[in-house]
Amino acid sequence: MSEFERFLAQLPAPDAARGRELFRPAKLERGELMVRAGDKPDRVGFIERGLFRVYQADASGTDRTLAFRAEGELVCAYSAALRRETSHVTIEALEPAELMVAPRSAYDAMVAASAGWQRLIAKLTEALYLRVEQRQTELLLADAAERYQRFLVGHGDLASRLTQRQIASYVGVTPEALSRIRRRLISINDEPAATA
Template sequence: MNTIFKELLPVEKANELLAIGKIKTLKKGDYFIRAGAIPKKIGFIKKGLFRYVYINSLGKQFTKGIILEDQFIASYSAMISNEPSYFFIEALEDSEVFSIPHKSWLNLVETDAFWMKFLLKLVEKGFITKEKRERELLLLNAETRYVNFLKEYPNIEDRIHQTIIASYLGIQPESLSRIRKKIAT
């Protein structure tokens, strides 16, 4: 049995998923999903690190989320509405993703109650993450957001550039530098 889904799924269900997808290798800076394109796949991060990022017309980047190994990635709302994604899913380091075509995924979900329940759990997890992120951005100061970031993503600072962390926190890189100096003392 391939260990790509570790303890996430029973063996028979993991094998069903393995039968409909394939491993894709992405280099640092590659996109799994591009803004402006209608997404046709979901992914499971086997190895690597990704971010959801908006890029405005001036090239300014806004990091919506950071996604680690053993998690699913998708521009799901765009995919289910058959509309272009508003954000990119960018590899922040060389990565391996198990890519699943949306049509094949839909077939599983529509024909087996297990996969519908599984999808519901993924959607619930995404909703909880989104609500927590919004709450922190609206109610917490930058220093507290940074401390929470370090707790949520231990040892990640060596894996990504500080400008991405600042973007995720909704602050300027200079502000992050000040916060890091303050915490270090």
């Protein structure tokens, strides 16, 4: 069963059928943008295969990674779509990707007309809110080493698919600082346990 079919299995059969009618297969190459900052988002994607990075550039042009999205997840510029404004984020394919894609306006109409889709999207929105809140707490209260350790706990399965620069951007440090954090953590873990 495909990731998309597993996703649709959460819906009553008529609602799942509407999703099958609306979403169409699409492919993106590594480095291709699904959404560019400044553009009005016009589609919603469901990731069958691939990995995406959601990021913003600060005033100096430095990328700040906000999130990663992988197989089994919806991907779109959520806040821009909700406000019907231009996107403040860029969404980049980090790997060749296969998606199921729907036009945003048709997707919104489908959700508005379906209690099953409304319940599912409410559940996904709640999960996304909790992830965003956790991320904000990490950025405000945790030091860089703690943020890196939390990244490994929460996204350890993605670590081998990401470059050091991408992980550093997510953690909020330079790649060089991330190397120092990694070395320090390795040396702490390699120290023999103190004996009584």
